[in-house]
Each structure stands twice: as structure tokens, then as C-alpha cells.
Amino acid sequence: MRKKNGPARWGISGLLAVLAVAALAPLLYMITTSFRTLQEFASDPLALPATLNPENYIGLSSRFDVVQLIGNTAAYAGVALVICMTIAIPASYALAKLRFRGATLLFVGIVATMGVPMISILVPDYLLFVQLGFEDSPVGVIGMWVARALPSTIFLIASVLRALPDELIEAATLDGAGYFRRMRSIVIPLGLPGIVTASIFNITGWWNDLLVPLVFLQSDDKQTLNAGVATIGQRMVTSDVPQTVTGLLVSSTVPIILYVILQGNIRKGLVMGSVK
Template sequence: MKRTVGQLMARTGIRIPLILWSLAVLYPIFWMFLGSFKTNAEIYANPWGFPETFNYQNFIIAWTEYNIDTSVFNSLIVTFLGALLCLVLAVPTAYALERIRFKGSYMLFTLYISAMMIPMVLGWIPLFFLLAQFNMLDNIFGLAVVYAISQLPFSIFVLTSFMGTIPKSLEESAAIDGMSPYGILWKVITPLSMSGIITVTIMNSIQFWNEYFMALIFLQSSENYTLALAIDFISSEAQYTNAWGTLFASLVIAIVPVIILYAIFQRRISQGMTEGAIKG
């Protein structure tokens, strides 16, 4: 009985801070959703209450007058290309570092992992001049390349953990059957590492979708703005035009895809990171 009461008190002591923290995180998001359906008068008169009527005009204004539609399209392109390019580079690199032993392979792997500890801010100025030399400034494709390279060390770190647990006998059997090394990589190793690949892709996509600072530095034209830059522009405009409802609507447009994506693949992400940590 004492043990049961002690366990209950321990669980309660753990859960109460977690519940309070969850409320502190979720309430501002809930308040933002409510504000996106309010008029400016309602926001000022009753900022914490429910809207009298759910007004979709803020979404229409954000989508048309502030060109959120173009920014969403740009963010989709940058996110898709960045995640795809990162995979194309990370999968064969992780396989080579894990399976092919050559002189300096361990040092090269350590170099990749060490790159995760270097703040990305240190590379912004060199990247700016590098992109300028290749005429890729103010270009969403150049930004996608920068995004892919920035997440390459993390992707390699996760994928090597999965590939290291695949039995080498499978590769040997495929080689005996006449399969080329590239065939072994893409037809044997890649399908067996799919859990890690999905985890890396989802986490990179969320990172690229929400990224702001590199987009601010490398993009100048409003027609090339990603969603984060468009929201920043609306935020600065809202201070003078009182377009707070439009700002909340644009934030909802930005956050809903991330919430849906994470809700769908939450178990896959948790499973993938756990398996990668255990297997690594």
C-alpha cells in the first residue's frame, strides 16, 4: 500500500510540471488560432476571448494582398529540393564511411560529426560571397543547396547508425549474385535503412520549412521570399497598419503543415531516433 501511494505521488509529481509546461506552450498557439479569425476591433476589445464569428477574411488578405501563396510555394520548393539533395548526398556518404574501410575513413567520419558542433552563423559570410561568385544569391535553388549542406553532418550521423546494423552477409549474397556496388547500395542497403531515411527527411524538412536567418541573408527579392520572410514582413507592417489578424492568419498557415506532418509521423520519428541511438 505504501509503495502504491509512493508510486502515485511520484507519478503525480512528474506529471504536474509536464502538464503545466504543456499548457504554457499550447495556450499561445491556441490564442494565435483564435486571433486569426478575429477582426482588429475584436483583438483589441477582447484579446483573450473567442471570436464572435469565425471570419476567414484574414486568411484571404494574407493569401492575396501579402503574397503568402508565393511564399508558401517558394518554401515548398526549397524544403523539397533541400531534403532531396541532402538525402542524395548523405546516403552514399554514410554507406561509404560505414562499410568501405579506407585510409582516413575514421578521421573523415569524425570530421563530419565535428561539423555538427560548429555554429552555422560562422559560415554565413563566407557562404554569402561563395553564392555571389556562382551567381546564386537571391535564388531559392541556391538556398536549397545551402540548406542541404547544412544538414549533411546530422543526416550522415543518423544514417550510419542504421547502416552499421545491416548484416554484411546480405551484401555478400547480392555481390555473389552479380549485383554491382551501386545496386547493393540502392536496392539492398537503402530499403533496409528506410526508417532512418524517413526520420532524417522529416526532421530536415521541418528545419528547412521554419528556417529564417539564412533566407534573410541570401534572399533579397520579395518574389523569392520564403514563408518565414513573408511573415516577418507582415509583422513589421502590422505595427503600422494594425493587421494583427492577418499576421495571426499567416502564422497559422505556416504552422499547420508542420503540426500535421509531425502528428502523422510522430511515432516514426521517435522510433527512428530511438533505433538509431540503440543500434549506433
């Protein structure tokens, strides 16, 4: 849609630019704050850093084994993702494409699960995992993450798959392709953008989760990055805003990098029904 860019369009562009500044400015503010000392920040919250003072980053890495925490979080998220997709893709396919009795009820039930607040089931689920012997284990975190992500993942992937033309799948079935062949050669490749989108949404949510790792993991060396960084604040000690900001910033880099790399796939994934 190449258009001639008249004044009206440039005007709108200007408005969007203001919006973009509003979207980015707070983030840039955090970055500049992370390079300032507490005294600098308190005397003038708006100024740019006097020098690129890395002390907050040093403070972070002195206090935490940041690499280990990132490794933990990435490992848990990775495993959770594989499990989640293995379970969600067949279910999404069935609910989107197969017509069988009870499908609607099942679908409604799964979507309804999205409305259960994590806080409400935190304690009962922890007790369950303790009874299974997982009181201080990544198994608990991974289990909760999968449970949390499944409903919305199925909702998203089913919506994407529903837009796929039935003929493709029927053709494969008539060809004699078995269930798993159908999955591997048709459903997954065609639904891939949706799968990638759901994966990114999930990983972002899991990466930023605080309460579940806090409760389900008791050892510091198994902890996730976000939950670990949250222990910086202390009772009655002056709040070190630049330090806290630095911790949160480092913790945010992974989702941001992931997004930047996989931008194109997110957009393709949400395109519902444009597969011709």
C-alpha cells in the same frame, strides 16, 4: 505490454494529460487569436473570438500570393532533400559499414560541422554564390540548406545503419551485387525509416528558416513563405498581433501536416538496432 491499470498508472496518466494540455494550449491559443481583430485582442488577450472573423486570413492572402510562396518553399525543400539524400546516403553507408583508413577522422569532421553557426558563414557564402552568378537564385538557398543539413543527416543515418547486421550486406556482396545494387536493394530499404526521419527533420528545419532566404533571395516572387511573412511588421506602425500570429500559423501548417501524416515513420526511423 498490456498491464492492469491501477491507480498509480492513472495518476501518471493524469500528469501526462496536464503536460499534453501544456503542449497544445499555446497552439490552440494562436488559432483562436487568429480569428480576432486587433481591438478584440488588445481589450482582452484571453477571450475567445466573438465571431470566427476571417479578416486576418484575408489580410494575409491579400498581401501575399500565399500559394506561390508555399509552392516556392516546397520546391526548394524538395530539391534540397533529393540532393541531400543522394549525397548523404552513400556517405552514411560508408562511414557506418565500411572500415577504411581515415573513416573516423572523416566522421568526426562531419559531425564537427554541425557546430558551425549559420550566421557566421552567411556573408562569406553569399559572396561565394554571387561570384558564381547566383545572387538572387534558389540555387543559393538550396545549396545552403543542403550544406546545413548534411552533417546531422549523415550522423543520424549512419547511426541507424550501424545497427544493421553486417551479414545482410555481406551476403549481397558475395552474391555479386554491385555498389549501386547494394544501395538500392539493401541499404536504402533497410535504412528507410532513418532516411524518412532525417527527411522530416530537415524539411521542418528548412521550412522554418528565415535568414538564408532573406539574404539569398532578392525577388519577392522567389521568396519562401516564412521569409515573406516576416515582412509584415513595419516601423512605427502598431503591432498587429493577430495578423502576425495568423501569418506564422499558416506558415506552420505544412510542417504540422507533414508530421501528422508521417508520424509512424519517424518513430520507426529512430528505432536503432531493432531490425532483426
